[in-house]
Amino acid sequence: MIVGLADGDVLHPVQQAWLGCDVAQCGFCQPGQIMAAAALLARNPGPTDHDIDELKSVCRCGTYVRIRQAIHRAAGSA
Numbered sequence: 001m002i003v004g005l006a007d008g009d010v011l012h013p014v015q016q017a018w019l020g021c022d023v024a025q026c027g028f029c030q031p032g033q034i035m036a037a038a039a040l041l042a043r044n045p046g047p048t049d050h051d052i053d054e055l056k057s058v059c060r061c062g063t064y065v066r067i068r069q070a071i072h073r074a075a076g077s078a
């Protein structure tokens with residue numbers, strides 16, 4: 001669950017990056033996007049654009065560019 005990502009008051013790096021990149025638009029898909037991103041980084045700490053695009057997540061608002069940017073930021077590569 002997304003509420004378990006944070007460590008008390010300290011947000012997970014993916015959550016911090018999401019806020020820093022202002023990813024969310026309507027927010028409907030965001031919990032799933034964030035959990036998928038955290039899982040990706042747990043198994044691949046340096047994902048490429050292709051790795052991120054392979055998540056095949058759906059966002060009706062089309063926030064894909066900001067999602068990619070936030071995942072790179074959380075990985076420390078942006």
Ligand code: FES
Nearest residue numbers: 026029059060061
């Ligand atoms: S932010 Fe609206 S559906 Fe993804």
